[in-house]
Amino acid sequence: MVAPPDNDVLWARSLTYSHNGSPALDGVSLGVREGEILAVCGPRGSGKTTLLRCLSGQLVPQEGEVWFNDSPVHTMSAVLRERLRRDRFSWIDPEPALVPELTAWENAALPLLLRGASHRVAKVTALEWLDRLDIGQCARKRPYALLQAQRQRIAVARALVTTPSVLFADEPTAPLHRTDRAQVIRTLTTAARSHSITVVLATLDEEVAALADRTVSLLDGRRISSLGPTEAEGQAACSLSV
Amino acid sequence: MLALRLGRGARPLVLVRRLLVVAASAGVGFLLLCTLGWAMGHPAGSAARLLWCLIPLAATVQFAVAVARTEPGTRPRTGLSAVGLGPARLTTLAATSTAVSCAFGSALALLLFLHLRSDPTGSPLGGQGAELLARGQSLPLAAMLTLLALVPTFATAATGMAMRHHTRRAARPAENVPPPVHTPSGLPWGVALTAAGLAVETYASRSGGGSAPPLPGQFDGSSAGVLAGWSLTAIGLALAGPGITHLCGRLVQILRPGAIRLLAGRTLMTEARNIGRPLGVLCAVISGVFAATSLSGPGAVRPFGPLTGLGAALVIGCTAATLLTATAESRQARAATTTTLHHLGAPATLLRTAAAVRATAILTIFAPLTWMVAALAAIPLTA
Incomplete structure (x- = not known):
């Protein structure tokens, strides 16, 4: 095993993964630097979600290594990876995936409560974050009474409330219209920069990728060198996929 | 096909x-x-x-x-x-x-x-x-x-x-369905019916006996009245079950809950309608069984036959299995939430502890309730 470069908070080498035989990732390597916002671009089915799940320890790659701050994630036990996800990472799904029984602020405070924070601290912190994301007035409502954009912002607040080391966002703006999309992604990136949270952002959207510090492109489970927006859709991508 | x-x-x-x-x-x-x-x-x-x-x-x-x-x-x-x-x-x-x-x-x-x-x-x-x-x-x-x-x-x-x-x-989609967290409305009706049933039973046990249908075991009062009272009590318990379950959930998550109590309590409140009714029915059946055993003694006029045994086994088995099946159904309904919690890094022990807290809360409320109804129902039969 080779130790990763020092300035990378998260580092992956030749990740290979297949879902029950269907290939998803094929030898992907990348490094994520401390405090940067890295966009993972690519069309549907290019392996973005699988890459993020491997990096966050939800999946163990069949080949390759994942390192987080000098500790090997790929060799950790399931319990350790669970603890890592709880204490150092957070995750935003394409769908808000809130707990329907809990109110908005309880949903946002859930990661803190899971870490064992006191009820009062969790509530104060969650309400602060909801206010910062402009949904403080919905704090006492349940998810079913909210709009999809509001739910997604609660999911963002839930991911930010613990100020994690790395935030994984898997197409966080997928179900939203353009205005809501811009607002969600801007609040996410602004919060990440002001709290120096490293963000790995999977997206299909070129505008979203433009807000990132660096872009990594995936196609058919392989990493390709960054392309211009016109080329990525066109023949250049096709020739590279061979 | x-x-x-x-x-x-x-x-x-x-x-x-x-x-x-x-x-x-x-x-x-x-x-x-x-x-x-x-x-x-x-x-x-x-x-x-x-x-x-x-x-x-x-x-x-x-x-x-x-x-x-x-x-x-x-x-x-x-x-x-x-x-x-x-x-x-x-x-x-x-x-x-x-x-x-x-x-x-x-x-x-x-x-x-x-x-x-x-x-x-x-x-x-x-x-x-x-x-x-x-x-x-x-x-x-x-x-x-x-x-x-x-x-x-x-x-x-x-x-x-x-x-x-x-x-x-x-x-x-799960998120657009309002979770039924409001108190189920059956609780007052259920309590009233249960009380009325017990009263009818007590009243009927004093009046003249020997009427049809015959009860198994030894009993002298008016059996039709007693059966009507029992049925009222059973319906009352089935109606009150969701409300009582909801109350359990509310009590579990009261006063600054942590993750376990919060999740356990809210889940109980949401599931109150689903599992509350079978719980109420099971409660009624168990108290009925207690009351029935108080009727049968060593010198009973009509001892329990094999068919009474088969019927009782069917009723108890079916109500218990219904409760277990309803629990399985609500677990299926919670599958998406469980996945979300796993993504958040919630340990498996937390979910198991929450389930244990729910079971304990239900037992601590329903076991004394069953015993109380059974005792009240048995008093007029044995006196």
Whole structure:
């Protein structure tokens, strides 16, 4: 095993993964630097979600290594990876995936409560974050009474409330219209920069990728060198996929 | 055919639940046939025996509906809805599979009955076997078929009605369905009915005895009044069950809860409607059993026969299995939430602890309640 470069908070080498035989990732390597916002671009089915799940320890790659701050994630036990996800990472799904029984602020405070924070601290912190994301007035409502954009912002607040080391966002703006999309992604990136949270952002959207510090492109489970927006859709991508 | 195919591909646990429905249906069918056999020899007073069969019948129908609701093959899925297997068709599918399993059970009951009739020596029914099986008499075919069709008909109709609402509700995305966190409204009605039932029972036990239908064991009061009181108490408990479960959940998550109490309490509040009713019914059945055992003594006039035992086993088994099935259903309904919690890094022990907290809360509220109702119901019977 080779130790990763020092300035990378998260580092992956030749990740290979297949879902029950269907290939998803094929030898992907990348490094994520401390405090940067890295966009993972690519069309549907290019392996973005699988890459993020491997990096966050939800999946163990069949080949390759994942390192987080000098500790090997790929060799950790399931319990350790669970603890890592709880204490150092957070995750935003394409769908808000809130707990329907809990109110908005309880949903946002859930990661803190899971870490064992006191009820009062969790509530104060969650309400602060909801206010910062402009949904403080919905704090006492349940998810079913909210709009999809509001739910997604609660999911963002839930991911930010613990100020994690790395935030994984898997197409966080997928179900939203353009205005809501811009607002969600801007609040996410602004919060990440002001709290120096490293963000790995999977997206299909070129505008979203433009807000990132660096872009990594995936196609058919392989990493390709960054392309211009016109080329990525066109023949250049096709020739590279061979 | 689709129902059979889906059943063939199902997991063993699902098949076990279906087999239990078959067994319960067979048990009720056998009880009904034995009642018919008895009525052939004793036309007077046999209607009361038939009425007693209604309790196991109701328990079996309740269980069949609960199993149909839990069946994974009939759960609404967006993909299936797109190919035309929407709520309406799924309702038909669930009703069909319920009808098939209940009819299979009835057929088994008929076979068992005919086998015991043709077997002249050993019969598990004891001394009354010949009378119950009506040996040596020809049984009316139409009556037999009508009685055997009772369970499939009622179970299919009840499944159809229950699934129509269930599939429509489940076809919507989980987040757009308002979780029923408001207090279920049945609690005051339930408490009032339970109290009224106990009062009727106490009043009836003092009035003159000897009336039909005869109760098993030793009892001198007016049995019709006592039975009416019991039924009122049972209905009251079934109505109050959701409200009490909701109250349990509210108490669990009161006063600055951490993650475990918060999740356990809110889940109980949401599930109150689903598991509260079977809980109330089970509570009523257990208290009924306690009261019934207080009737039977060593010197009872009418000792418990094998059919009373079969009926009691059916009622207890079906209500307990219904509760377990309802629990499984609510676990299926919570699957998305469980996945979300796993993504957040919630350890498996946290979810297990939350489940244990829920079970403990329910036990601490319902066990004393059952004991209290049983004690109150038994006082007028023994005094």
